[in-house]
Amino acid sequence: MRVLFDCRFIRFPRHDGVSRYTAGLVSALSRTHDVAMLICDPGQLAMLPELPWHLASAPWDPAEPLLARRIRQLRPDVVFSPLQIMGSWRRDYGLVLTLHDVIYHRHRTPPRNLPAAMRLLWRLYHLAWWPQRAMLDRADEVVTVSNTTAELIAAHRLTRRRVTVVPNAPGETVLRRPGPASKTLVYAGSFMPYKNVLTLVRAAELLPDYTLHLISAVPPAERHRLQACATRARLVFHDGADERTYQELLSTATALLTASRDEGFGLPVVEAMAAGTPVVLSDIPALREVAGDAGCYADPDDPAAFAGAVRMLEKSQVWADRSAASVRQAAGYSWEHSAAILAEVLERVGQGRKLEAGVHASAKTPSCSPRRARRARKSGGM
Secondary structure, X not given: OEEEXXXXXXXXXXXXXXXXXXXXXXXXXXXXXXXXXXXXXXXXHHHOOOOOEEEXXXXXXXXXXXXXXXXXXXXXXXXXXXXXXXXXOOOOOEEEEEOOOOHHHHOOOOOOOOOHXXXXXXXXXXXXXXXXXXXXXXXXXXXXXXXXXXXXXXXXXXXXXXXXXXXXXXXXXXXXXXXXXXXXXXXXXXXXXXXXXXXXXXXXXXXXXXXXXXXXXXXXXHHHHHHHOOOOOEEEEOOOOOHHHHHHHHHHOOEEEEOOOOOOOOHHHHHHHHOOOOEEEEOOHHHHHHHXXXXXXXXXXXXXXXXXXXXXXXXXXXXXHHHHHHHHHHOOOOHHHHHHHHHHHHHHHHHHHHHHHHHHHHHHOOOOOHHHHHHHHHHOOO
């Protein structure tokens, strides 16, 4: 089975959530299957395994609806995309699309990295549910990253296709030393409004002996707003830390924090737990699903509750218990396991397409009339 993996959402020089999902899955899947990659910029190859690759237009290109014309030339059996927006008009191959979450139907501010025209389309797209349904029903099957999102897909009847959970997973991590090496806290998400970073800054105000490290790139206006609220809090804006810095911070921190109001999975949470770093999280379904009993939970609008959870972790036995529980919880997630689930989906779709092609071929085969059959038998032709 020839698999074409849509890697056009790879962000370089640093991954975002979808980019990490793409890189982790394609690397693991390529160890067991015949995989080629679809990219839109050669710079993406630095973030990907050494595999055959093909160049195509970017996902936000106006020609995206016609992408299948390019893909048909590559003759894949099945195509997998880590998002749901891949063009598929007149495809003749199996297609599996991914819906990570339904966050933007409730929080309609679009990602800032999109072009202006795409941001407008993004808002219009999320004003109703029917565009999502139309996109997902173009696929043979749909993948999502958590049971939480799968339940929301079902609740809103977003697709008639089969939905399978293929979760995120941590990358390679080194287990940390016993106990926190410094009074540091880490936040590794974006600064979108629903991420609710202001609650973490206000919690840091109540923890003046701690330093809160904010890992991701931050827009200047948002940075100014957060700094204006931090009269006592010690904040360090990394503005896009590299992987080594991120792992070093996790290996010494007291905890990773997130006060997000909505998540589809929460990849930084499982990355922190894999390193043995306790996590203090907003009490929402997706984060409960990922962190389980290992997490410490707080109301996303209660900075004092976040600060109180951090203070509890100052007790060495509490910290050690949470750290050990985090490692056990994270062990349930791996890219190899996720790739194995995805492989079952791709193989099922590939087999289904072959059976469908066989039925069509049989339907097109001209039938032989009884009279012609008798003549053929007499002449030895049958």
